[in-house]
Amino acid sequence: MNAVKQSESGQPGQPAASMAGGIEHARVSREVKPALPRFRNEIGKYRIHRSSDCVNCGRCAEICPRGVHTRPGSYRLLMRPLDYRCIGTDCAKTDHYCVKACPKGALSISLNRTFETLGDYRWTPDLLISNWIMAETGEAPGPHLESEVGASGGGFDRLRLRFPETIPSDLRREDISTSLLLNRRDDSRPKLAIDVPWYGGGMSFGSTNINMLLGKARAAKAWNTFSCTGEGGYPDRFIPYADHMITQVATGLFGVREETIQRAPIVEFKYAQGAKPGLGGHLLGDKNTPAVAAMREAVVGTSLFSPFPFHSVYSVEDHKKHLDWIAHVNPRALLSAKVSTPADVDMVAVGIYYAGGHIVHMDGSYGGTGAAPNVAKKNIAMPIEYAINRVHKFLVDEGIREKVTLMASGGVRNPYDAAKAIALGADGVVIGTAELVSAGCNRCGNCESGRGCARGIATTDPELLKMVDVEWCTQRLINMHHAWREILIGLLHRLGLDSVAALRGRTDLLTHLDYEDA
């Protein structure tokens, strides 16, 4: 039984059986197919109560267009309402409002108290559930959710796009390009381009469920974009997707071999993570299972440290040598350097370019999972929206803006954030947490605790690994990419732009709510 068949039954909470015989097809279609939640009681914004007055007349199932009320096939009784799909009391204005339609008055709607406990100011419950809906359906979430901004009171949450009153009448949605060129140097290396202006960030084999990582890789292949190994080595199971995998070279050099460098179309140097600059990496002993230890060739059960910084790189000329090394080992790879956003990030970016880098990847401080300490997340590094524009302008002044691809990451939660980052001056964005959320992450922040994630995502525990199915995860991400792209095209259309490239650096199309009156 695969995910498609499962969707016919329309019931969540029954994960598709893992792919029989480990058939991980390298061919993946980007077609949107429903990918239901993994858990029986998916959390939604609303709760529907069906009282004992219900007579199972089936009226509600007939009228609800969202599949909240269902009675499959020859069932006599109605299924328990799938209230996570409910759009709430807004529905009262329509002719399919179940509460009103119920002949017995057995239905009522209330806000789900669990909903309110989800997430945090940055990833609000609305944003989490918006993401889940996109991952399930491939469509934009309904208006009952605030799917555009969070509640942090700053950053992307205070920025808005400014749409012109009229748009060119000849601009058709289907002509809008979302392609992103990754190699802008005049060199002999491939002119790689991706179909959407984002790719997946590095998550290591060790921090994250291999099934999740495979789902990322497969979705990246489907959408002709990239995923990244992170710093835990390159499992052989990634090889079918090698054309869409970035090999990360990070400071611990775990699992990095010439072979894995030569396999990759892009090699990423992780100098720092925006969420914890200056702190290196740390995999707690509990997550260092035999499989993880084997991949990293380390000792089972011991905590693994990635130092900060690279022991061989203490300066920009060391950095150039480091890039030259990878360029030597793989003469076809593009070189990316992932850096955090210190006060002199502009000089760092220029340094990356002069050292031969193709991609400058700035990682801001809003990102990071539970593994990054709060004190670091909240206090170090420059907010990404400042850094993007600063670096963009600096590169323009330097006369090298058209020679380098600028990627931003760290708190890009949805296509609106992506559009804002691009309008600030990035060429594209790198996403991480959004991918995890698609697979059901609810931002509880316990990624590093014990065996890991309660939802089986950020874990290496053999039992918890089974909670995520590769194909299901793939489909969730494919759906998410689709929904994001559709929303992005909608934004570009309203902005009157024929490509995402045309949006880059258009700060005139942005406004900041704090300064609107000024």
Added chain:
Amino acid sequence: MTNRKNEINDLIARRADALLRARDGLRPEGDWNPRPVEAEGGCGVTGFACTIPVGGRHIYEPSRQMRNRGNGKGGGIAACGLVPEDMGVSAKVLEDDYILQVALLDASARGEIEKAFIEPFFNIDGGGMVPTVDDYRDVPLLETRPPDVARYFVRVKPDVLDRFAGEKGLALLQRRDIEDEFVFQNSIGLNRAYYASLGEKRAFVLSHARNLLITKIVGYAEAAVQYYRMADMRAHVWIAHQRYPTKGRVWHPGGAHPFIGMNEALVHNGDFANYHSVCEYLAQRNLFPQFLTDTEVSVLLFDLLNRTYKYPIEYVIEAIAPTTELDFDRLPADKREIYRQIQIAHAHASPDGPWFFIIARTLTESNAFQLLGITDTAMLRPQVFALQEGEVSIGLICSEKQAIDATLASLSSEDARFTPLADQYWNARGGSHSDGGAFLLTVSPRNGNCGGYDLLVTDKFGKRVSTPSGQVHCRLDAAPAQQGNADDDAVIGHGIESNNPEAIFLHLRQNAAAMDYDRLRNFSRRLAEQCKLKSPQVGIEALTLAMDRRYATGEKKRTSVLVILRQALEDIFAAQSLFGVPAQTSYRRITWDARGLLRGPEGQEMTLLIDARGFQPEGPDCDARLAVQAWHLGWRHIVHYNTRGTRFQAAGFGPATDGLRVDCYDNPGDYLASGIDGLEARVHGNAQDQLCQIAKRGKVVIYGDVGQTFLYGAKGGEFFIFGNAAGRPMINAVGKPRVIINGTALDFLAESFMAGDPHRGGGFAILNGLTVDAQGRMIPLDLPYPGSNLLSLASGGAIFVRDPRKTLVRQQLNGGAFRRMSDADWKLILPYLKENEQLFGIEIERDLLTVNGERRHFREVYRKVAPVERGEAEAETDDAGE
């Protein structure tokens, strides 16, 4: 006695106080914001001090070699210990006057500056515009016209000086000190008026020292030599800097190194994390940077400690690079007391982060010239020191060893008293009790004032570094007397006949001490001639053995022996055919010009010789890339020679390279053998930094020392090092790397080592702690491991240290414990020691298990250090106790 001491102390304090107060007027107006405007990280630095003055052309070559450490946006040169004739002034003027060099970014500023800052205050004894080439575009790679430079030999007018001393309250200083201060302050005023305070910068002071001058440009350092016509200008001490600034589209030569203090010029490789804090410290002492780079701040700090506080150089170094941890504890008690005071007073001004300084200075009182290299306490920047002692002597300090050899090659091509290799190469151990992380190379007039100079090399504590006495270099410019030696000829003939290079080597080793240079030269020449077309392999192997191994050389310097052997090897290499002509041997040679002819091996062809001259040090045009192509075409033995810092040799071949052998001669560069997976690499001499990163499988033999971060993140493989490893070897290594280091390591050996259980296929290191004496014998070092950190934070693997005197202490371990050396341990390491014996001639019985002439049990000689098990409360000790 005590009274007298107190008086002196009081005078010193009052003088320092007076100087600090005299600088009250130097505080800039308005908000003062000590934020560096330019960022730079690393760079290439090089310098040398020589007993004879030599032309600027010799700093040209090492600068060029390290071009890839800069980006052409800033370079500079300083020369110290000049020659009166070259400068067009008398010896007395050169000795007494300040050489004020002003860079004129705007040529029209000259007149104004002379009126405002020079003529009113100084008597001018010489100078003029510094000559340049006519068109800067004639200088390769020079994209911007360098500034015109006006040079003035000056003394402060006596009445001006009197007034200055009175106004500033400096009367208690010696007159020369007051004059120094006047010159210093005058330059600050000039810079402020024409540089720091202006949007458009017009002029600045390059240097104002005695018998020392600086030029700097936007471009590569060597271009300064060419543009300012310094190729023939001679000096005892030269330093150069390749800069790699990354901020700003417009660069000013003002930001380039070297920076001037008073009588010293400083170049710097690295950057500080605490620029702001150091600036604050200086600001409290009325010193304010004007060019806003950390290098300028460094020289201000040095000058403050040296000229204002009058610290002896040892204390200056301690204030800049404090001694910490176990190293501090190992200092003698009286030093600890003084150092503690210095640290209390100056710790917040000591630069934090990766840095390495080279300073050239005139010691005005003794008329001597000095080159200093100081490394940071964590040794985060590359640094190599070298010494050649002979008829002329020279000491060198560089970022890379290859630049040292480039300097010596350049010098020896012009003057046969120089030899193209140094007698000794070493690294400093930053902030240590052993050498203090700093060396002073002082060129001073020989006693009796005969015009000659001596070179004295000492460490921070004044301990002398010298080469074995009683040996001389060979004058290679004179041809050897043509004399036959029947024995030698017979051995060569027989060795070739029987295909036995070992026999030829053994003969040479036995006779090396007794041979004179002529006989050795004839021997080598004859060997090369006889085998180069008949059986080059015998000659190459015999000569390589003779270069790799250590043995007594009698009255001959080993350096000269190496040069002679290497020349013979070159003769054999050069006789091998290029592609496109019929081959006579199993060797094929390829050069930069003929690289397009590369093809796979045919017929009897076995070995590809790559003459690295002309290839780039990295990128698509480097010989390391050509080697990878050759491997894919089927070559299984590749030799790189005449390398000058080529990076990535023996790297990039990919997985499963079993059966490939790469031999590297001369100066292979950084990252050698990184990522190897099966191949064998041999380095015939010293290797540089970052060797064998992420190495997975294979074998590497180094017949010399290795540099920083050797085996970083390695997964496996077998590694044999004849000499020392610098800082952080094996850091973050996992899996099963197995290493023998016969010398020692500076510090942080096997930090975060995660290489499992050595008895179940995991990794380990054997540290023998030996060095070679003048007779070529292996002798133990004072401390097999002087560092403060051994196997810190490790979770796997083990270190076996030859430490019969039990010098290692628990304070050196952070998360490790001493373990009893078991029979199984010995059985585990024995095969590696045997291989080591085979490779280097370091015999297990004679050199390792014999202590003070007595044969000992392995358990009395080796100690095992392993990580503390999880949950293990108390670190166990071996039976050695503590």
